Each structure stands twice: as C-alpha cells, then as structure tokens.
Amino acid sequence: MQQRPLGRTGRNVSAIGLGTWQLGADWGQVSETEAEAVLAASVASGVTLFDTADVYGDGRSETLIGRFMSSHDAYGVTVATKMGRRMAQEPGNYTPENFRAWTARSRENLGVDTLDLVQLHCPPTAVIEDDATYEALDALVADGAINAYGVSVETTAQALAAIRRPNVTNVQIIFNPFRLKPMDEVLPAAEAAKVAIFARVPLASGLLSGKYSPSTTFADNDHRTYNRQGEAFDKGETFSGVDFDEGLAAVRELTEALPPNVSLPQATLAWIATRPGVTSVIPGARNVDQATSNADAAALIDGGFDVEAFDAVVRDVYDRRLREVIHPQW
Template identity: 75%
Template structure:
C-alpha cells in the first residue's frame, strides 16, 4: 500500500483509506462487531486513514473507531473527523464556542487528547470564505485540541476558496468517473499549494461497484432511497448526483473497459488514486471482504496494470452521458 505524506503534517496516509459513514448510520444497520471487523481488515491490508464525522450515527462511528484503536497501541492510523452538522448549516452556527464544543465531544468519542485532523463538514460557502472561520480553527490548533484542519466541500468553487487559505491541510471533495470537474482546477491548485485531497464518494454510492441494475432497491433508512433528489442533504452526495438508471448504464459501459482480471471498483479506485494531486481515496465498506478488496486496488498503482483504455472510457462516458447533468452543479 502506498503511503503518501499528508501535506505539511508529520503524518503519512494510505493511497486507499476507509470512509466510515456506513459504520454510523444512513446505509442500513452495521453492528459493532461487524464494524470492528471492517476496521481490522482495512488496517491489516495497509490502510492508515479512517475518515469519520461527529454526526455519523450521532458519534457512533467515532466511538467505534476510538475503541478499536485503543486496542491497537502503536497503530499508525490517522483519524480524520468532521464537524459542523450538529446544528443547522447556517453561518451563524459556525462559532468559536461551537467549534470547541464539537471538537471536545469528538475527542471524548475517539478517546484522544488531540484530534489528528478535523474537517469542516460541507459548511455554507460564507463559512468557507470567512476569515473568522480560520481564526477559530487556528486557535484550536494553538490550544492543542486539534493537530490540523481541513474542509470537506460540495463544489469546486468552495474547494478553491479553502485551498487558498494558508493553514488548510486538506480538502475533501467528490472525485470519481461520474464527477470529473475537480480534475480541471482543484487538483492542480491543491498540488501547487501543498494541500492534500481526499477523494470521497469514489464509487458513486455503489453505482461503480458494478453490482446494481435498474431493479436494485435499498432499505428505507438508506440515503440511496431517501435522498435521491436531495430531500435530506445535498443531492450530489447520493450517486454523485447522477440519475440512478443513467448511472447504472454508465457503469456498464465503464465495466466493459477494465483490464482483464480487474474489477470495476478496483479499476475505479486505482484510477482516482493515480490522478495527480489526489492524496487518498476513501471508499466505505460494510464487510471485511469489501474492505480488503478496496485496499487491494492500490496494488494496481504499482504492478504495471494499464488503465489507459479505462481512462479513455471515463472521458467518453462522462462527456456523452453525464456532463450535462452534473458538471454545472458542483
């Protein structure tokens, strides 16, 4: 597993990390034993980045991670959590006092004195552009509550605004074959500024697993059922904003272009991780088998696998089937 420097910090993180939204809520039920087995499979496969948030299961994801890592003294995992969704996403709620309360709660959940990395959780644009935001975050670093901070964003413009700030360690943004716009400006800007990029929703909420058909259904408490049109949060978080049936068809075309013996999700994860400027890709996993398969995709970065045909197909499919639907929105 490639380990890549996390911007200007002393940490290195794996090219393929683990997103842990599914260990908290909104993807159907995952019990704690199963969650711990996913974490263990990931670490054993070389994963050194867990991405979580204080609202994933109202802190359940953080707490499970904290208990798991406490049982592995000497681990090298960097935990990136997020804050900012415990109240309405209104600029007036992003205050020093709330930042302190949120990070104190995450420290308790994770069982640590200092949080490795805290990201603002897709805040309003006004918060990303405000000097006061970064003054408050700098105070948390100075106080020793957090070691570094970043911003998770929805749009390219938000990413560019965050990258321009001198103490931002990372920007987390959706990057996958269904969401190519960040490749145009965000990745080059981040590389030039020394800011890490975490590519989230890399498999487009499972569409790029290659397992779905137009008849696939999801549980009522799964965001892939209740947020397809943005009823609960930004529509782009579910299937990357792509219409489900269109996405199924697009995934089928991409699957036809993967190298022999390589799965569509493995090709997708390796393709994203190989984009210049991407530090880590953070797919989720509900089972140890999924976790191991995700991590194994990193082997394609070093074993000489030729993804040229897949890269060409990504461009063709995006331009021909998806760009008109998603490019202008995010």
C-alpha cells in the same frame, strides 16, 4: 500500500483510506462486531487513514473507531473526523464556542486528548470564505485540541476558496468517474499549494461497484432510498448526483472496457488514486470483503493494469453521458 504526505503535517496516509459513514448510519445497520472487523481488515491491508464525522450515527462511528484504536495495534493510523452537521447549516452556528464544543465531543468519542485532523463538514460557502473561520481553527490548534484542520466541500468553487487558506491541510471533495470537474482546477491548485486531497464518494454510493440493477432497492433508512433528489442533504452525496438508470448505463460501458481480471470498483479506486493531486481515496465498507477488496486496489496503482487506457474510457463516457448535466452543478 503507498503512503503519501498529508499536506504539510509531516504525517503520511495511505493512498487508499477508509470512509466510515457506513459504520454510523444512513446505509442500513452494521453491528459493532462487523464494524470492528472492517477496521481491523483495513489496517491489516495497509490502510492508515480512517475518515469519520461526529454526525455519523450521531457519534457512533467515532466511538467505534475510538474503541478500536484503544484496543488494537493501529500505530500510524490517522483518524480524520468532521464537524458542523449536527446543527442547522447556518453561518451563525460556526462560532469559536461551537467549534470548541464540537471538538470536545469528538475527542471524548474517540478517546483522545488531541484530534489528528478535523474537517469542516460541507459548511455553507459563507463559512468557507470567512477569515474568522480559520482564526477559530488556528486557535484550536494552538490550544492543542486538534493537530490540523481541513474542509470537506460540495463544490469546486468551495474547494478553491479553502485551498487558498495557508493553514488548510486538506480538502475533501467528491471525485470519481461520474464527477470529473475537480480535475479542471481543484487538483492542480491543491498540488501546487501542497494541500492534500481526499477523494470521497469514490464509488458513487456503490453505483460504481457494478453490482446494482434497475430492480435494486435499498433500506428505508439508507440515503440511497430517501435522498435521491436531495430531500435530506445535497443530492450530489447520493450516487454523486447521477440519475440511477443513467448511471447503470455508464457502469455497463466502463465494465466492458476492463480486462476480465480487474473489477470495476478496483479499477475506479486505482484510477482516482493515480490522478495527479489526489492524496487518498476514502471508499466506505460495510463488511470485511469490501474493506479488503478496496484496499487491494492499491496493487493496481503500481502496475498490472493500464490505468491511462481506462482514463480514456472514463472521459469518453463522462463526456457523452454525464458532463452536460453534472459538470455545471458542482
């Protein structure tokens, strides 16, 4: 597994990380035993980045990771959490007092004195553009509550605003074959500024797994049921904002372009990880097989798969099927 610099922190993180939204909520239930097995399988496969958030299961994901880290040999694993979504998304809630309270709760959940990396969790644009935001985050670093900070964003404009801040370690943004806009400006800007990019929702909420059909249904408490039109949060978080049926048609084209020994999810993860400017891809996993398969995609980064030929297909499918609708939105 390739290990890549985490911005200017001196740390390295794996090219394929693990997103842990599934271990909290909004994807159906995952037992504590299953969650621990997912974390263990990921570490055994060379994963050194866990991405979580205080809102995932209202702290459940953080707590499970904290228990795992305290009871397993997980040396070198960076735990990146996020904060800010447990309150109304109003700029007035992003205060130094709330930052201290939110990070204190995450430190307790994770069982650590200092958080490795804290990211603002898709805050309003006004928060990303406010000097006071970064002054408060710098104070947390100075106080030893956090080692570094970044921003998770919805739009490329937000990403570019965050990248311009000198102490931002990373930007987390949706990037996959259904969301190519970050390639235009965000990835080059991040690479030039030595800001790490975490590619989130890399499999478009599972749509790019190639396992879904028009008849596929999801649990009532799964955001793929209740948030397709943005009923609960930004619709781009669910299937990357792509219409489900149109996404299935695009998936068929992408799959047909692959050799028989390469799966679509592994090809997708390898393609994302090899785009210049991407530091780590953070797919989620609900079971050990998913976690292992995701991590195994790292083998395709170093050879055995013509990633650039797949890149040409990705761009063609996006341009014909998705660009007109998707590109202007985020």
